[in-house]
Amino acid sequence: MADKWQNGAVRVFNFAAGPAMLPTEVLETAQAELTDWQGSGMSVMEVSHRGKAFVACAAAAEAKLRSLLAIPDNYRVLFLQGGATGQFSAIPMNLTSPGDKVAFLNTGNWSKKAIQGAQRQGLTVEVVADEAESKYTTVPAPGAYTVTDDVAYLHYTPNETIGGVEFDYVPQTSVPLVADFSSTILSRPVDVSQYGLIYAGAQKNMGPAGLVVVIVRDDLTGHARPTTPDVWDYATMAANDSMLNTPPTFAIYILGLVLEWIERTGGLAAMAERNQAKAAALYEAIDGSGFYKNPVAPNARSWMNVPFTLADPELDADFLAQSSAAGMTNLKGHRSVGGMRASIYNAMPRAGVDALISFMADFARRHG
Numbered sequence: 001m002a003d004k005w006q007n008g009a010v011r012v013f014n015f016a017a018g019p020a021m022l023p024t025e026v027l028e029t030a031q032a033e034l035t036d037w038q039g040s041g042m043s044v045m046e047v048s049h050r051g052k053a054f055v056a057c058a059a060a061a062e063a064k065l066r067s068l069l070a071i072p073d074n075y076r077v078l079f080l081q082g083g084a085t086g087q088f089s090a091i092p093m094n095l096t097s098p099g100d101k102v103a104f105l106n107t108g109n110w111s112k113k114a115i116q117g118a119q120r121q122g123l124t125v126e127v128v129a130d131e132a133e134s135k136y137t138t139v140p141a142p143g144a145y146t147v148t149d150d151v152a153y154l155h156y157t158p159n160e161t162i163g164g165v166e167f168d169y170v171p172q173t174s175v176p177l178v179a180d181f182s183s184t185i186l187s188r189p190v191d192v193s194q195y196g197l198i199y200a201g202a203q204k205n206m207g208p209a210g211l212v213v214v215i216v217r218d219d220l221t222g223h224a225r226p227t228t229p230d231v232w233d234y235a236t237m238a239a240n241d242s243m244l245n246t247p248p249t250f251a252i253y254i255l256g257l258v259l260e261w262i263e264r265t266g267g268l269a270a271m272a273e274r275n276q277a278k279a280a281a282l283y284e285a286i287d288g289s290g291f292y293k294n295p296v297a298p299n300a301r302s303w304m305n306v307p308f309t310l311a312d313p314e315l316d317a318d319f320l321a322q323s324s325a326a327g328m329t330n331l332k333g334h335r336s337v338g339g340m341r342a343s344i345y346n347a348m349p350r351a352g353v354d355a356l357i358s359f360m361a362d363f364a365r366r367h368g
Contacts, residue, residue: 013352016330017161017305017343018183019203026257026347044253049246058247061256068259068268071192071215078214078234079242079252084110084182084201087212088117090232091178091197094216094224096152098122103151105129105171108136108160109336110180118155126151136163139300147173153196159184159302161204162334164294164341166302170194176220183304185213186262187346188272196220202251204304205345207258211251262346271346278344278353279303285357291364295337309339315367316340326359328352 014021037044038053047054062077071077082090096102101124104115108131118125128147129140147154153176159166161183171177176196185200192198197216203209214234222235230236231245262271283301286292292308294301310316316332316339323331333341344353 010327012327012329013348013355014329015342015344015348015352015356017204017334017341018201019209020205020343020345021347022207022254023258023261023347026254026261029257030254045250047249049243049249054249055241055243057256058242058252061252061259064256064259064263065213068186068262069190069192069215074218075192076214076216076218076221076234076238078216078237079247079255080212080214080237081210081231081248083209083212084180084199085113085117086232087180087199087214088114089121090228090234091153091155091199092118092121092123093228093232094234095176095178095197095220096121096123097225099124101126101151103128103147103154103175105140105145105154105156107131107139107157107165107167108163109334110160110162110182111155111157114155114157114180123152128154131165134297135295136160136165137295137300138297139165139167142169142172147171147175149174151175153178155179159304161305161343162337162341164296164302164305164307165300166304168299176217183343183345184302186258186268186271187275187304189268202255204343205258205347207254208251210248211255213255274350275303275344275346278348278350279306281350282306282342282344282353282357285360289360289364291368292360304345305341305343307333307337307339307341309333311364311368313338318367319363322363323356323359326355328356328359331356 034043040047065077102118103126106127115125129145131138154173155178156171157180178197179195181198181200183204186205197220199212199214202211216234221238224233237244286294286308291311294308310319320332331340331342333339342356
């Protein structure tokens, strides 16, 4: 089991891909402040988003995010709604005109959805690399694709949540680089200056669902199409500190607590060390078992999402039932991949990974 609440209830190890496990410390702080935030006699969900207290809360969250990621001054940080899926449309609306060309690296499900979003906005989409031949278990090698200067941007997904595929490099291009960091943001240091735009749904490493963070370079704002909704117009939202409308206040508050937790536990360098060690231990257990398999090429294996199959798929139901009874939940793989998937984001402690490895070894002994 993971942790015990102050009331004695036991938390499980939640391996869900998202909404995902949050740090127990963060949840306990939110619990303690839920009915009386900062002496207001109200929860943070009840105070005015335009009041001084919440404006300061949002500003502090942005400042912490800027500090942790070392975001340069010429980038805007936006707290938006609609999830990463909304950005599949919002990015073309802000960065292109109908008929423009854009380039994509296709490494799986979320890349495909981003491609479809661009196509719906009347763009000419050039898929300069498509890993379909490997059934999306690889990433394109550096230099294996060409991006011409006449495209508005190159889009890629650094980590494919469903397939457990992750780039081990940052694509180099002369055009703005756009990246869906939803399942890998805050898991390690990132050189933001290499990107024109980064976007990420909060529900994996940053907080609860309902918030998407966009980090966009100044020169890519102010060009939105006239039909762009104001709430997705980067320049408009930046000018209003992301509060043109009522923002997802609770999600922003939790984001601030998560960022404080990351700071307390050593920052992104320490987070990277822990995440890499967790992933390495789990892959080693899979590879050495003779019972479990991971389909992803070794150089493209995700630190965050680890899919694996059992020697006999008929055992899947037993594995899920027994692991859940042992306090490890949400291990079922995505329907498009099958098998199992362990999502081991920042909040998953090493103890959770060790418990899973121990259970897997015991299950293999009993069913091998």
